[in-house]
Amino acid sequence: MRAALCLSYWEQQTNALLNMWSFQKWANQSGNLNVVEPFAVNSVLGFPSEVLYNLDFSNALHFRDYFDLEHWTEETAKYGIPPLVSWDMFIGHASRKVVVVILVxxxxxxxxxxxxxxKKHRECNNELKRFKRSTQSILDHFDFKVIKIVCFASYATNERHLYPTLEEFNSYIIDHDYDDVTLWFSFWRGVQxxxxxxDNQIIQRAYDGEANxxxxxRTSLRIIEDSKRYVKTVLKADTNGxxxxxxxxxxxxxxxLSHxxxxxxxxxxxxxxxxxxxxVLIELxxxxxxxxxxxxxxxxxxxxKYFDYDSNNTFDGKGTKVFQTALNAVYGNKTVDKYHNDFITAANGIEDSGYIGAMQKTIAENAKCLVVIGxxxxxxxxxxxxxxxxxxxVKYICYEEKL
Structure with missing residues (x-):
């Protein structure tokens, strides 16, 4: 099996999803490579060292725990994109010859x-060292062998004539002498x-529109059920109430800060x-x-960390004045610890920040009214x-898209 996977899709949930979509399109345009379903750790999609280094697969969350994998597969198929390959399928059938692709x-x-x-490029060399620290354990354990390492060093430019074509980019990493390989990337931030x-519009991260x-x-059924449990047991409210x-x-x-x-x-x-x-809540x-x-x-x-204390050093370190003020407004008398524990209980003990964040997003999306700040x-x-x-x-407080 010719597989492609990425150590990290760089950003958190929403942007990581856009980056992964770009990667899936790249893989499809590059010879129907099979993209491996990423793990999900604290909003990061990929194959993080927390999982790979410790070989801890049984307790790890996957893309399917955050998102509805079946729906994603159906929607991406409309663009001719094949399904994501499970981790077990990858381990069982992937080529043990690995081409490592470093992107800086x-x-x-x-x-x-x-x-x-x-070695001639300091950041390429540094990134390779980080990559090895994360993956050496898994490569050794499953008898993968690195046969080639390629680093692309890029910088922002609007001059499209300086971009490599897809064929030029792939020529460095897809070698017909080693057609049956696993391509393992470091950080894929999406084509942009x-x-x-x-130079290929189809594989850009938001070519089809971010909203589309x-x-x-869609949110996974697991998160939807845990979100309903929070509404019922903590808010003691009806759905959409x-x-x-x-x-x-x-x-x-x-x-x-930039301004x-x-x-x-x-x-x-x-x-x-x-x-x-x-x-605003009183008004509603x-x-x-x-x-x-x-x-x-x-x-x-x-x-x-940024909000942990102010210039007068009056924050208590367990939360922030901003956080506690918001909690007081929404819940009345609730501590930061109680706020956290209520979500953990509703999620059956899961403490992954990305999972809880997705629960909060789901609860917000299904509310009767939404108050947006930021x-x-x-x-x-x-x-x-x-x-x-x-x-x-929808009500807006202190909300701007652009300053």
Whole structure:
């Protein structure tokens, strides 16, 4: 079996899905390569070291635990894309000859480096070392043998005449002398002018439109059932009988930083946003409400650290003033720990942040009314899109797509 897999699709859930879709299209355009269904660990799709290094497959979540695999297969088949191959099928039938493909970005000089030549490019060499640390255990355990290593160093440019064609790109990694190989990539960020620059529109990450691609991805039945359990046992509400508050800080914070906002100003901004939640909920006259937020144990770790204390050092380290203010507005008297534990219980003990995040997204999409805070988030745009399929009750607080 000629298989292709990727150590990581780089970003979290929504963007990772767009990147994986680009990879599936690349594989199909490159000779019907079989793409292996990725694992899912804390919103990352791929084959992370947490799974590979420890050979821990039995407890690992897969793409199918986040998303409805059957529906994804049906939708992608409309584009002539074959189904994802399961991990067990891959291990049982994949070629043991491996071509390793390293992709590095924004690290001149650009170019293609093969085998020992990777030592001439520092980031290619560093990325290869990271790749080996993650995969050496699995390669040895299942008798895979690396026969070739290729590194593509690229940088952002709008000048399409500088892009390699698909045929040129593939010529370095698909060798007819080794037709039966496994192609194992490092990080696939998707084909785009500021990502992987290949001159082929079909394989671009959002060529068919971001909304169309995300519509192909339905939530898994497992997450839907756990989301219903949370609504019933924690909110004690009927289906569609509650309001959801979707609060995203990460990308909006990054956008504000790029426009010269100070940390203190950003913290105050989001604190004021959190304070406005209670006013909107009173206006909506809803008895039950749920908070979906990217802070805390199930949120973005970079944002959690950023919001952990303010310039006066008054944050307590267990959450943030922003987080606790939002919790108070939505639930009344609820601690951060209680908030986390309620979701873990509803998920039957799962603590994976991506799984819980998908639960929160599902709860929000099925709410009677949705209150949205933040912006600059494909995860949030997808949430709004799916919610509007069911209800036109959407309220915005501190929400902007572009600054």
């Amino acid at each position: 970005y924004e690290v001149p000089p650009g170019g293609v480096y093969i085998n020992d030549d990777l 002018f500021d990502r992987i620059t290949i 691609t995300l519509a192909m991805a 509650y309001t959801a508050v979707a609060f995203r800080t990460t990308n909006r914070k990054t956008a504000m 010269g906002y100070s940390r203190n100003k950003i913290l105050k901004y989001f604190y004021n946003c959190a304070n406005n939640i209670s006013h 006259e809803m008895t039950y409400s749920c908070l979906a937020i990217d802070l805390g144990k199930f949120g973005d770790l970079t944002s959690e 912006g600059h988030s494909s995860f949030q745009r997808s949430m709004i899109q799916h919610h509007k399929d069911r209800s036109d009750c």
